[in-house]
Amino acid sequence: EIKKKNHIVGKTIVTFEDIGGLERTKQELKEALDFLIHSEEMKEYGIRPLKGILMDGPPGTGKTLLAKAAADYTGSVFVASSGSEFIEMYVGVGAQRVRDLFKEAKTLAKKQQKNSAIIFIDEIDVIGGKRDANSQREYDQTLNQLLTEMDGIQSRDQPQILVIAATNRKDMLDPALLRPGRFDRHILVDLPDKNARKKILEIHTSNKPLASDVDLNQIAIETYQFSGAQLESVANEAAIYAMRDKSKEIKSKHFSSAIDKVIMGEQMDRTASQ
Ligand code: ATP
Numbered sequence: 001e002i003k004k005k006n007h008i009v010g011k012t013i014v015t016f017e018d019i020g021g022l023e024r025t026k027q028e029l030k031e032a033l034d035f036l037i038h039s040e041e042m043k044e045y046g047i048r049p050l051k052g053i054l055m056d057g058p059p060g061t062g063k064t065l066l067a068k069a070a071a072d073y074t075g076s077v078f079v080a081s082s083g084s085e086f087i088e089m090y091v092g093v094g095a096q097r098v099r100d101l102f103k104e105a106k107t108l109a110k111k112q113q114k115n116s117a118i119i120f121i122d123e124i125d126v127i128g129g130k131r132d133a134n135s136q137r138e139y140d141q142t143l144n145q146l147l148t149e150m151d152g153i154q155s156r157d158q159p160q161i162l163v164i165a166a167t168n169r170k171d172m173l174d175p176a177l178l179r180p181g182r183f184d185r186h187i188l189v190d191l192p193d194k195n196a197r198k199k200i201l202e203i204h205t206s207n208k209p210l211a212s213d214v215d216l217n218q219i220a221i222e223t224y225q226f227s228g229a230q231l232e233s234v235a236n237e238a239a240i241y242a243m244r245d246k247s248k249e250i251k252s253k254h255f256s257s258a259i260d261k262v263i264m265g266e267q268m269d270r271t272a273s274q
Helices: 023-037 039-045 063-074 093-109 137-151 194-205 218-220 227-245 254-274
Strands: 052-056 077-082 116-122 160-167 181-187
Touching: 023 039, 023 063, 023 077, 023 160, 023 181, 039 227, 052 063, 063 077, 063 116, 063 160, 077 093, 093 137, 093 160, 194 227, 218 254, 227 254
Parallel strands: 052 160, 052 181, 077 116, 116 160
Antiparallel strands: none
């Protein structure tokens, strides 16, 4: 039995303003997206459509957020899936799911009368890892189907389809995926620097009652090498500590405990996976 997966079809709107830091990344992405916005003009110049953007960077740095913001920026429908969803015991199921994903994107765009659709594939390395002698046939069929779908995208297609894929192991990808006309735009999504960490903390505390002793700049200094996802956790955990304390406001000490907790959690995860 072939089960159809339900893809997360974005209702939650994310804009570039909701993403802290990553200024250069956002700029680069917007420039690439202008291809989609001006696709009519591109056609006149005979420029081939942009079909794939690869986002590369550590976990939790905002790749999914960027893909959602890209959909908002271009007025596209957003359909998301993850490489691991395509891996099944039965040969052919993965390829069928790839077909369904593209079909779903097109149907949704037509239904919502949008000119374009963005298909987001997280963990692309799961289906697009380098092929070697041991690689399984199922993976190959899935990857081949993805390449076929992307090769089939034409500039006159309505809706225009753009695939955005994310990975934190770009070096592992099959070169076939990276050829011109496939994922030929690469965008680095790196860990936030101090200023970016402060911005991200501002975003995730804007709905929270902060005490006057909380200095987000100082917290940004203390969270060196934290990802956006970890900073979001810090803000959330600090609020939980404050609530448990029956404190009306979130204080500096709650943030200190939250930072410790997030660091501890990471260490536990690391030990568990060793
Ligand atoms: P993964 O590689 O693990 O899938 P990702 O890079 O796709 O991660 P996201 O899913 O976009 O990361 O981020 C997870 C969460 O972390 C977001 O929902 C958001 O709350 C927070 N976050 C990450 N980066 C940022 C950022 N730059 N600004 C604001 N929030 C962020």
